[in-house]
Amino acid sequence: MSRVRVLIRPKAGILDPQGQTVERALPALGFEGVTNVHVGRLVELDVEDESQLPAMCEKLLANPLIEDYQIQWPEATGQNQNAGPDAPRR
Amino acid sequence: MPRGGNRGVKFGVVRFPGTCDEVDAYLAASRVGDAEILWHADADLKGVDAVIVPGGFSYGDHLRVGAVARFAPVMAEVETFAADGGLVLGICNGFQVLCEAGLLPGALLPNTSLKFTCRQVDLEVVNASTSWTNVTAVGDVLSIPAKHTTGRYYAPDATLDELEANGQVVLKYAPGHNFNGSVRDIAGVSNAAGNVVGLMPHPEHAVDPLTGSADGLKLFASAAAVPA
Numbered sequence: 001m002s003r004v005r006v007l008i009r010p011k012a013g014i015l016d017p018q019g020q021t022v023e024r025a026l027p028a029l030g031f032e033g034v035t036n037v038h039v040g041r042l043v044e045l046d047v048e049d050e051s052q053l054p055a056m057c058e059k060l061l062a063n064p065l066i067e068d069y070q071i072q073w074p075e076a077t078g079q080n081q082n083a084g085p086d087a088p089r090r
Numbered sequence: 091m092p093r094g095g096n097r098g099v100k101f102g103v104v105r106f107p108g109t110c111d112e113v114d115a116y117l118a119a120s121r122v123g124d125a126e127i128l129w130h131a132d133a134d135l136k137g138v139d140a141v142i143v144p145g146g147f148s149y150g151d152h153l154r155v156g157a158v159a160r161f162a163p164v165m166a167e168v169e170t171f172a173a174d175g176g177l178v179l180g181i182c183n184g185f186q187v188l189c190e191a192g193l194l195p196g197a198l199l200p201n202t203s204l205k206f207t208c209r210q211v212d213l214e215v216v217n218a219s220t221s222w223t224n225v226t227a228v229g230d231v232l233s234i235p236a237k238h239t240t241g242r243y244y245a246p247d248a249t250l251d252e253l254e255a256n257g258q259v260v261l262k263y264a265p266g267h268n269f270n271g272s273v274r275d276i277a278g279v280s281n282a283a284g285n286v287v288g289l290m291p292h293p294e295h296a297v298d299p300l301t302g303s304a305d306g307l308k309l310f311a312s313a314a315a316v317p318a
Binding site: 065 | 244246
């Protein structure tokens with residue numbers, strides 16, 4: 001059993017009013033220099049067969065028409081780590 | 091519940107957990123034909139001539155609107171029914187479900203305002219030859235209510251060009267009425283064959299002048315006018 005995270009965000013180029021709202025709010029609190037804010041969601045799941053994850057993402061977890069997803073694969077130890085730059089990304 | 095007389099066409103209205111507009115859809119359909127409620131967990135369309143996937147919050151809209159309902163047992167039957175030319179109408183959450191199911195192109199995103207909005211909107215008929223708009227004329231304006239948080243129609247530009255070229259854009263928000271930010275003012279689309287139509291506003295809430303407009307009844311009357 002592996003703990004896996006799937007990060008889902010609005011596809012680039014699609015208007016993201018939630019991200020824009022956050023981006024506009026940050027300078028009002030004194031946090032300058034913040035751009036490209038996007039708000040997505042995180043799905044955490046324990047899976048027995050990791051090979052099924054891409055199909056799970058395509059079929060249910062994300063809508064590939066409007067969302068990109070990133071699977072954060074577990075390390076060999078089973079400990080969940082943040083994915084590096086080489087992590088699969090679509 | 092009151093029933094219409096047997097006037098030929100039998101509508102089936104799908105009920106998912108969280109659906110809330112099935113009774114209005116049932117009553118609207120009953121004005122032009124017979125109607126029956128279809129249970130989401132039953133892989134059975136009960137021999138209906140037309141299926142309505144109504145508004146509401148199927149399965150709580152968890153994960154993403156319409157994402158879970160799309161895999162309900164009844165939806166596998168609806169997909170086969172639609173592929174065989176059966177009449178299917180998706181309203182609001184039902185439209186979202188049909189898009190998720192791939193029965194209709196595109197997807198629905200949160201309104202640009204990020205707010206739930208409930209208002210009467212004017213819709214222009216762009217294609218009056220679909221199974222659900224054939225008693226209207228191109229350019230007709232239908233006044234019906236819309237109420238949703240996630241109703242911003244989106245499809246990639248190439249898809250939109252194709253939809254417009256094929257006449258699959260069925261209804262557009264009239265100037266000044268596109269409150270949710272839908273691309274190209276699109277309020278409703280059809281599949282290539284025109285037997286499956288989806289829209290965000292609610293025709294089932296506009297079937298009697300007593301409540302402000304009976305324009306929505308035209309969609310149900312259109313389906314009833316299609317020879318079975």
